[in-house]
Amino acid sequence: MSSRRTDRITAVILVLVGAFFVIQSRSFASASYGSGVGPDLFPIILGIALILLSIRLFYETFHYQDEKQEREDLDWKRFSIIVGSLLLYVMTLEIIGYILSTFLFLVIAIQTMERGGWLKTLLVSAGFSIGIYYLYVQILEGTLPPLPIIGW
Structure with a gap:
């Protein structure tokens, strides 16, 4: 409160x-x-x-x-996990692309705030990541880091 x-x-x-x-x-x-x-x-x-x-x-x-x-009481453990995952998100955005890095960040953040419900977490994270990417890149014609191209 x-x-x-x-x-x-x-x-x-x-x-x-x-x-x-x-x-x-x-x-x-x-x-x-x-x-x-x-x-x-x-x-x-x-x-x-x-x-x-x-x-x-x-x-x-x-x-x-x-x-x-x-x-x-402040929940320092959850706060630290969210801040750490946010820093990791910023560092990996250009490397692994917007969709994958946003998906991973959201999965970590949602599971940190509310354990369980993995199917819902995965669906929300994937839907948000792909939906925002599509909206921004296809409809608004903006640019975001794409998925990494692995060419071994």
């Missing part, structure tokens, strides 16, 4: 971060060579989404019920 004050401060900070993303992404080129989608598209979308979700969080703090605050 989180406190009203903490959530309000977090919401304000995240609105500022979202605004920073939008403002800074406007300095990127609007299109890149060989692509109909420029590098500014995703930061703008993510910045706007962050702003909207933060405003919603701030709004929801007015509807909190006054309850006794319980202090939750």
Whole structure:
């Protein structure tokens, strides 16, 4: 359970971060060579989404019920696994391609947060990885690292 004050401060900070993303992404080129989608598209979308979700969080703090605050212990093991897998994802993105690296990251992240349900985890991870790749590369004509070509 989180406190009203903490959530309000977090919401304000995240609105500022979202605004920073939008403002800074406007300095990127609007299109890149060989692509109909420029590098500014995703930061703008993510910045706007962050702003909207933060405003919603701030709004929801007015509807909190006054309850006794319980202090939750931080789960450092899960946090470390997620951060480690995120760093591994960033390092392997160009090497093994977007689809495979995103799939592996999602499998690790989902299983870290909720053990079991392997079939659901594999389906969600594969669907998300392939779906986003198709959307961005085929429909929006952007570029992402492809699957590695193994030619021994």
